[in-house]
Amino acid sequence: MAATKPRAGAAADPRLALPASAVARGRFRRQTPEEMAATFAGLRAMHPDAHCELDHRGPFQLLCATVLSAQTTDVAVNKATPALFARFPDARALANADPAEVERLVGTLGFFRQKTRSLIGLAQALVRDHGGEVPRTLDELVKLPGVGRKTAARLVIELKSRLDLPDLSIEIPGSPGGGATRTSRSEDENPAE
Secondary structure (H helix, E strand, O other), X not given: OOOOOOOOOOOOOHHHOOOHHHOOOOOOOOOOHHHHHHHHHHHXXXXXXXXXXXXXXXXXXXXXXXXXXXXXXXXXXHHHHHHHXXXXXXXXXXXXXXXXXXXXXXXXXXXXXXXXXXXXXXXXXXXXXHOOOOOOOHHHHOOXXXXXXXXXXXXXXXXXXXOOOOOOOOOOOOOHHHHOOOOOOOOOOOOOX
């Protein structure tokens, strides 16, 4: 396969200047901490205003909004969540919710019955297993109802980058290539694949 030529002026752009060692030689390769730092610095320079489009105030709301965002747009979720979070502001309140009431609040979203079951089950698991707090590891997040690897990775990346929680791990064990670290924010791309 022929190597692609860099676009004109790309080498002169300091935002695109990543160390040569940070470029993967294969499809998947685990970056060193130094390479990851350089990659994140380059991405932050290229996209200084990047942020999650889901409206939230903390990890619990972001987790719920991300679960609701499956098979729908962030705009639609942002229209449904203010009433949901006003009525159920935390995991303890949502854990005791009447499913019919939650269904009414998220009924404008696709698959709202399944999402209601996931949200209530998620809240109950948070209260039962984590004291009502959102866990900080991918392995614990994926055990929650309605939370798959994509949701967990999206949450961990957002919390790490925006809420400055450095103890969160974005390692995705079991990925092809023995555990590649992914940093994509794309909604079209599954970080675990």
